[in-house]
Amino acid sequence: MEPVPIMSLWLPILVSAVLVFVASSIFHMVLPWHKNDFKPLPDEDKVMAALRPFNIPPGEYSMPRPADMAAMKSPEFQEKLKNGPVAMLTVLPNRGFNMGPALAKWFIYCVVVAIFAAYVAGRAVGAGAEYLPVFRFAGVTAFVGYNLAMWQATIWAGRSASTMLKHTVDGLVYGLLTGGAFGWLWPD
Numbered sequence: 001m002e003p004v005p006i007m008s009l010w011l012p013i014l015v016s017a018v019l020v021f022v023a024s025s026i027f028h029m030v031l032p033w034h035k036n037d038f039k040p041l042p043d044e045d046k047v048m049a050a051l052r053p054f055n056i057p058p059g060e061y062s063m064p065r066p067a068d069m070a071a072m073k074s075p076e077f078q079e080k081l082k083n084g085p086v087a088m089l090t091v092l093p094n095r096g097f098n099m100g101p102a103l104a105k106w107f108i109y110c111v112v113v114a115i116f117a118a119y120v121a122g123r124a125v126g127a128g129a130e131y132l133p134v135f136r137f138a139g140v141t142a143f144v145g146y147n148l149a150m151w152q153a154t155i156w157a158g159r160s161a162s163t164m165l166k167h168t169v170d171g172l173v174y175g176l177l178t179g180g181a182f183g184w185l186w187p188d
Helices: 006-030 044-054 075-083 099-124 131-157 161-185
Strands: 059-063 087-091
Touching: 006 099, 006 131, 006 161, 099 131, 099 161, 131 161
Parallel strands: none
Antiparallel strands: 059 087
């Protein structure tokens, strides 16, 4: 069996990226599926006013944050943990939320996942392969690309399992769409 070159799979790569992009837009902007992924802070205005004087630069933070492993055992650090709040915080730049650049990056990511799906499927099955083996290899690869690393946020950063389950269902749909596009447009 001769591998299928990635360049001959440009059409299923682009079609699958477009299908995933459209499906994700529906999931996140039309349906209420992800509406409650983030909860509002109690007294949001007061919390924002309290943090504003610190002029926190954009980045990712955790609090309390020990200087090293030894500091984690100190009574002072243990007291901070006990008193709370314990949080992981992402601070974004102070500006209006412009969806354009984020959507462009998401589409590029969809293309990259599709390229990996093309590579795996192109090595696993040859030209003229039946729909189901192509669907299976491309779909599973896409599912892995859209999902597995996201669970680290639940394991290490305390992201809710229900939110991650929703993202996993999204990723399953993205994998099915990718596998379907590849199976449909697979070269003879």
